[in-house]
Amino acid sequence: MRLHEYQSKDIFSNYQIPIPRGRLASTPEEAKLITEEINGPVVLKAQVLVGGRGKAGGIRLVKSPDEAEDVASKILGERIKDIPVRRLLIEEAVSIQQEIYFGMTVDREKGETLLIASAEGGVDIEEIARLSPEKIFRVNINPLLGLRDFQARNLATDIEIPRELWRSFIALSRSLYNVYTDLDATLAEINPLVITTGKRLVALDGKIIIDDNALFRHPELLDRRDITIESPQESEARKFCLSYIKLDGNIGCLVNGAGLAMATMDIIQHKGGQPANFLDIGGGASSEKVAAALRIMLTDKQVKTILINIFGGITRCDEVALGIQQTLADFDTNIPFVIRLVGTNEAEGKQILADSNLITADSLEEAAEKAVSLSQELSA
Amino acid sequence: MRLHEYQSKDIFSNYQIPIPRGRLASTPEEAKLITEEINGPVVLKAQVLVGGRGKAGGIRLVKSPDEAEDVASKILGERIKDIPVRRLLIEEAVSIQQEIYFGMTVDREKGETLLIASAEGGVDIEEIARLSPEKIFRVNINPLLGLRDFQARNLATDIEIPRELWRSFIALSRSLYNVYTDLDATLAEINPLVITTGKRLVALDGKIIIDDNALFRHPELLDRRDITIESPQESEARKFCLSYIKLDGNIGCLVNGAGLAMATMDIIQHKGGQPANFLDIGGGASSEKVAAALRIMLTDKQVKTILINIFGGITRCDEVALGIQQTLADFDTNIPFVIRLVGTNEAEGKQILADSNLITADSLEEAAEKAVSLSQELSA
Amino acid sequence: MSILIDSETRLMIQGITGNEGNFHAGQMLSYGTNIVAGVTPGKGGDWVLGGKVPVFDSVKTAVEMTGANATVIFVPSRFAADAVLEAADAGIPLIVCITEGIPVKEMLRVKAVIDRQNVMLIGPNSPGIIAPPYAKVGIIPSTITQKGSVGIVSRSGTLTYEVMYALKQAGIGTSTCVGIGGDPIIGNNFRNILSHFEGDPQTDKVILIGEIGGQDEERAAAFISEHMTKPVIGFIAGQAAPPNKRMGHAGAIIEGGVGTAESKIKALKNAGVQVANYPEEIPDLLPKI
């Protein structure tokens, strides 16, 4: 689960990581009021969970409360990369001397936490990492021991932070690492971490991603989940614990298991079709869950055909079949279903669907070919 | 630093370790009042930091508020093993089905924390450990990983705690381990941990020792230090950070370094004398510290002779000599000083003391022999 | 012989009295796996699976009483990390963790500890291991397997079944199939398992089933080109998947362009590995390598 910038900064602030003064606004009036409070130039930042927000016009510097109101009234309600802007973070403008990159995430290969820092932070950090990898410094943290001061100090030396700021940088590193571990984060990132002209370290932006598997330990974060921006399909998928990602194609895919779901999308593409989504019903799904998955696809107007590929292991084919049967009874749809069932209780499942009007396939390849050709006919 | 039972139990209670209901009383009237509140049989427990308190009459079961007042008036102000009783812990009497021993401390050899438990707890636990070591169960804890639930559960199985109490025992183990690590303890012990007839686990007594080197991290504990029971000598020693233990002999010893201090006491004993104290002035002591150490010994009426053995390394002989000179000027004493100075600035030190009326020695052996023979003459 | 497990394996099942553990224990038993013990704290003394398998309160006791030398873990995710540590502490050399959903932070700590012990952890979030017809440890359906000389190592569950099913349809059997687990932090990676297959006389060829994310397939490719004499076929799921939701810039910097299906397929091909386009192509390619 990814946190908004304002949520990340709230947490930073609780951990004594310095952030610019500011507050959240939902209306142009609030934006004006907050700018009056700050009493100086401010930055308006759209709170949307997408990358490249700045380049898309979601970050604006303004000089007066009236200008803030004016700009806010333009941004609020607009869409950035298809996400509606509902909230703005209004912050004092900070006078920047240097932009640093500082982040930490999981090093899967070593099984440790990795700290990454660069003296040249900002939006182009990935470009810098690609073109000048020698400007990127890394420190691995033993997960049992945690971050030690000397490691933060070494990093400060590496990225040539002025000596008078070492103490602040070490304290900030410790804090960010505590945020990272206390919150079960898989990413905690400050980019840019700026050195102000007044020689202070300030976190100008913040990004935190929480491990979904650990969310049960953080009910306070679950309450903050931003559900206002979800599509009806996404909201339905979340309710039924379905792993669902919408794509641009026209063949809906319902599969058990993430690997198999990806392989199913791959073969659709390989056979010349376009998947409309990634959808993994997980292991041992109930008929209700299957029906919910089908509902999601049937309400996606781009979907022309549905491919159901189930390899029963923990998942029982008869339970899946019941979900399909229920859906067919509830919906009066013309969309063709191509079905391939193998594995646990395969015979029972096929029996349940014997009288339904479905296209069946014995192999994944056959199923994919049929679905692709149907989708092409129907789009033609 | 060792905490009182009531202090340990306060901490236990903060960590959700169940303790009997109760409060501290400093007067018989308070004892009566608390007993009225508890409204049932209570136990009065003298809060003195010595072992064998129960056998010395410091723990008494009473049935009524009047009896509590009566007994309290007898115990308060008495001395247990020479320590005056100033406070009583008044607790509800708990009906005991089984007494368990449960403690944790440092395993120096393995460099880990060791949990120790026995189904037979209580005052005779050391005897049990000696006679029936198979009744004592141990679990080593990786200091980087901490106590894991399975380890506590294994211990519960080992000491045959009834299954319905496993969950409570695991929670209590986790809590005690957290007390141990959060407070930088070197010992955390519940003895007895009782199973009540009502099938609950209750910590009937508690002992916590804090690592003196970590006390700087726990100012709240320093505030609670019990200084009311210190002798004037002990209080003076603490003020000057001198490591001082009073003994029964008549030769005062002032030495730099704990090992050398012990070796000095040993040779006194080997030569037929009796040391009056252990006193280590530490490394690099100032003349003020040396003077304070001498004051402590001069105010001990048992001391007949003082042996000063200094091997200068970080400690400078001239600084020690200045402390001695000052003391001799301040005190008009007949007690003979036997002095042996070697090492850093030895010549300067000897120069300072050249005119003083002191007995000098070149070797430790010679110094010990002179001190012993003087002490025997003076005691004769 | 197979790798990791065989008919000599004395298997213990942690979480044997839970729904999933109990069901799959029955499946493993029917398959002929030598199940010697189950563990569920608080249920010690019971007998399950028709009175055939004794249940113990702790792994320690189970090992002492039955000489179990492998364990498979079905306990819920909140307790699974502890279950792995308990097994490692009791000295069990092979631990297979089926449980999914263990927090990354827990697994980092577990891995740091067990990597220093003489323990092989498979998973978590693994379908387990099957060595037809000797033993099955985990949840891989036995109906889709038959004895043979092809080794399979995979990060996926059902996708692996799909491949095994296609092999069986084509009459091709498996020496051992190992699901290393789909989580970011797992006990053993492709390389370790490949090296076991390389040393296994029963295994002639190996199938590696990977997916997007991480760098393990790229490193496996390097291992193959340096250390493997046996031919390997690869399949990477996720060519049509949308670009991974990256872990911020940090994730992008770590991966440095690695981790995509393209990168993995290229690395494997450079290592001389034939890469299939879809699972059912594998049986066709296999005789040709």
Next chain:
Amino acid sequence: MSILIDSETRLMIQGITGNEGNFHAGQMLSYGTNIVAGVTPGKGGDWVLGGKVPVFDSVKTAVEMTGANATVIFVPSRFAADAVLEAADAGIPLIVCITEGIPVKEMLRVKAVIDRQNVMLIGPNSPGIIAPPYAKVGIIPSTITQKGSVGIVSRSGTLTYEVMYALKQAGIGTSTCVGIGGDPIIGNNFRNILSHFEGDPQTDKVILIGEIGGQDEERAAAFISEHMTKPVIGFIAGQAAPPNKRMGHAGAIIEGGVGTAESKIKALKNAGVQVANYPEEIPDLLPKI
């Protein structure tokens, strides 16, 4: 040759700009020790000891720039654990920690980490090591030492000086003297150092100076009887000391009667070790073993 240090040792001093560190660095330099670097975060670029020794901000840089292969730590107790870890992380094979007063909890964590690295830690709360006339690492006064063939290993500071002084008075020299440190948790125990002496051609006899508390002397006695061919003389301080303030019942149970001067002396005598009654008896006993 000496053990652990010699004239090839390239010594770094952590905390070189502090009072103690600076004073003793000067002493070590006068002794002829090859001091190549000092470390004080924030003072990198300075030169100290009359411009002879460069100061670096970090151990890592100091090692890169000077090839330091040993370090001695004088930093205050709150920062000393970190200093040890920093040195170990930079790959320095010999770390001598003079600092006293490091909390036990910190040292437990440090020890758990460095015991898995290829690092030798002496101390904390150690007077250091001296190998006359080659090198001195720590605070042992050089005036009381001379080159010879007797190895000394000790838990104490000034008591060790007392013994060395008595030896020198008697014309007996030292191969190496190692203070292992007086804290409950230390990097290396008696056994490790004894085994170094056993393998050192320069060392003919060994003196072990112990004190009450812990079980290290008892274990050293077992080691001596099993592995040492060279004669050993022992001394245990604390026969006249009051019974240790025990760590509750737990401490008593752990020690199980072990840890007293009687127990240690008995163990050493059983291992064939001559035990002196007081320090100045040692030079008399030495020629007789």
